Amino acid sequence: MDAPLLKPNLLDLDRPGLASLCAQLGEKPFRADQLLQWLHARGCDDVSAMTNLSKALRERLQETTEIRPPQVLADREAADGTRKWLLRLAGGSGIETVYIPERRRGTLCVSSQVGCQLNCSFCSTAQQGFNRNLSVGEIVSQVWLANHLLPPHPVREKPITNVVFMGMGEPLLNFDNVVAAIRVLLDDLAYGLSWRRVTVSTAGVVPMIDRLREECPVALAVSLHAPDDALRDELVPLNRRYPISELLEACQRYVAGNERRRVTFEYTLLAGINDHPAQARALGKLLARLQAKVNLIPYNPVPGLPYSTSSAEAVTVFRDELQRRGLVATVRKTRGEGIDGACGQLAGKVLPRQRRIATNGVPA
Numbered sequence: 001m002d003a004p005l006l007k008p009n010l011l012d013l014d015r016p017g018l019a020s021l022c023a024q025l026g027e028k029p030f031r032a033d034q035l036l037q038w039l040h041a042r043g044c045d046d047v048s049a050m051t052n053l054s055k056a057l058r059e060r061l062q063e064t065t066e067i068r069p070p071q072v073l074a075d076r077e078a079a080d081g082t083r084k085w086l087l088r089l090a091g092g093s094g095i096e097t098v099y100i101p102e103r104r105r106g107t108l109c110v111s112s113q114v115g116c117q118l119n120c121s122f123c124s125t126a127q128q129g130f131n132r133n134l135s136v137g138e139i140v141s142q143v144w145l146a147n148h149l150l151p152p153h154p155v156r157e158k159p160i161t162n163v164v165f166m167g168m169g170e171p172l173l174n175f176d177n178v179v180a181a182i183r184v185l186l187d188d189l190a191y192g193l194s195w196r197r198v199t200v201s202t203a204g205v206v207p208m209i210d211r212l213r214e215e216c217p218v219a220l221a222v223s224l225h226a227p228d229d230a231l232r233d234e235l236v237p238l239n240r241r242y243p244i245s246e247l248l249e250a251c252q253r254y255v256a257g258n259e260r261r262r263v264t265f266e267y268t269l270l271a272g273i274n275d276h277p278a279q280a281r282a283l284g285k286l287l288a289r290l291q292a293k294v295n296l297i298p299y300n301p302v303p304g305l306p307y308s309t310s311s312a313e314a315v316t317v318f319r320d321e322l323q324r325r326g327l328v329a330t331v332r333k334t335r336g337e338g339i340d341g342a343c344g345q346l347a348g349k350v351l352p353r354q355r356r357i358a359t360n361g362v363p364a
């Protein structure tokens with residue numbers, strides 16, 4: 001027997017998508033705005049409750065569409081309040097989404113792809129291979145679902161105040177869907193986040209950094225992890241295609257002409273590999289012109305990989321070396337321990353396993 005045909009999912013539609021649905025149904029364009037507001041600003045999961053839509057439209061939507069968030073396969077909470085969901089997507093693949101509460105912020109770390117193509121040598125997602133890009137709806141649904149599942153916050157109007165594309169995948173290799181999803185996050189009728197509260201993290205896809213600047217300049221984080229090309233070629237194979245000098249030029253273009261725009265560099269500290277004080281000095285020299293902020297990430301060990309966490313002392317010395325050179329350097333607090341919810345530990349469920357792309361980790 002054939003599988004029953006699924007009705008279109010309203011959560012898959014961004015503003016233009018909702019507008020064309022309304023046009024198909026012979027409705028005025030402003031109905032799309034109302035739908036966007038109900039679905040995202042109010043997190044409504046029931047068309048019949050959308051009381052400013054006509055009864056006829058509500059009935060039509062109920063017959064022909066659905067509000068279908070991804071299925072939650074696992075929901076784990078760490079002692080520090082970090083919460084991680086394993087979500088099942090259409091087709092059976094799984095992704096992970098992590099909620100990181102702080103006093104004044106609720107950050108959601110979202111995935112942009114099922115698996116990853118980049119094959120960074122120390123990352124757990126890389127071990128999984130790559131399956132596919134997430135759709136706009138699958139990206140936005142992670143935020144929708146988190147707002148839905150988290151209890152009301154005593155102070156914050158919405159549980160989620162910040163979104164970082166630091167989950168599974170390389171967001172700039174799923175550019176169109178990531179940008180369309182960001183537009184929903186920034187839309188006042190949907191989530192209304194400011195561009196400073198949405199961060200795209202990239203391993204350094206240089207041409208796409210320029211496109212992001214032109215089309216959707218949100219906060220940018222760049223995963224650097226090494227002060228020289230020889231080492232970065234090994235850790236982040238994408239570097240063979242876009243070496244450090246080209247990457248830093250793209251970062252300079254990203255911030256040029258806008259005082260408030262900043263690039264943050266992420267640097268995962270791997271014991272004995274990239275955590276020597278001389279490497280901190282080299283990094284300081286490299287970033288001196290950029291007024292950069294460096295976020296040092298203590299490595300979260302991945303079973304089967306030959307890396308270990310730097311000692312607390314090495315981390316402090318490294319940070320101090322950077323600060324001495326006038327850089328803002330912070331050490332990222334490890335969150336989500338005990339639930340494999342920390343950086344680089346997101347694995348999800350990549351089906352079917354696909355061969356990683358050889359040579360430089362970049363699809364042709």
Ligand code: SAH
Binds near residue numbers: 124167202203222
């Ligand atoms: N592909 C994007 C988005 C992933 S963000 C990017 O590379 O930026 C996840 C961040 O955690 C990246 O900086 C990544 O390099 C880092 N990371 C990966 N594995 C890690 C691990 N095991 N411990 C600490 N950080 C890790």
